[in-house]
Amino acid sequence: MTTTYKSLALRGVAAGGIAGVASALVQLLVTEIPIRAALAVEEARAPAGEAGHTHGGEEELVSRGAQIVGGMLGVVIVGIAVGLVFATAYALSKRWFADRTPFSRSFAFGAAVFGAVALLPWIKYPANPPAVGDPETVNYRTALYLGVVVAGLVIVWAASWLAEQLRAQSQPVRTTAVLLAVAAATAVVLLAFPAPPDTIPADMPVNVLWQFRLSSLAQLATLYVGIGVVFGLLIDPASRKAKAPEKAAVA
């Protein structure tokens, strides 16, 4: 049994690395297509305003090739770091679907984390490709974004707490009550946070914009749900019942 924190943490790192590689591949094969189109838009307007931040200019800090590799590497690093935090949160959780198998607990947790730190901010502040953001507002936008992420995690925690409080109720009543509460809290968050401060520049084609946003969402889902699934596979004794006794297989 994976009952020590260290064994859970190692599996978290492995799950994060695997999901990160999968997400990086989605980036290379899917997300890079609209990124390339957006960079072309940015390049087309280069002569006009040379201000500060260029991606395509001659005196760039990092070459395009390095940015593609670095971007993928960044996703893998984030995957590993998130996997570690994910495993710690999992080890600390006492009431999260406590009556389910380790795999379903981990899968549900990955899906919930995806909803909280990826889907919710994506709905409120949709991802933008290069050539959209205004450098002047980046710190304000970052603060808003992190605020929504924190609010999302609070909702997940509170949903778990509420489910525990309603343990005396029947299963359908309990599920309905928790879902309604989550929907209400989500609506409050979406209404309470201010609208995205930047307008989309007129020269950004709307299909590039949305191709990018959907690719980004697919990639985030791969990362977070992937961590939940892989971590669940790695920690659930049921997934290696057929093979030798658990202890052997390590991350």
Place this chain on the structure above:
Amino acid sequence: MTSPAASLSAVRVPKWAFAVSVLGLIVTYLVLQENGLALGAGSELLHEFFHDGRHALGVPCH
């Protein structure tokens, strides 16, 4: 409050686990969010190197 939950609450989370988690969050921050707040000038290089990943993961970017 029995079965899997029982074996689960048997997981003892040591104190260093929190340090490890904070480290994980710091790494995530550096890769995804650092815009000059913590590293100053060096952040520009970091920012550009991880550029595509930041955009792809939906983080606000310049």
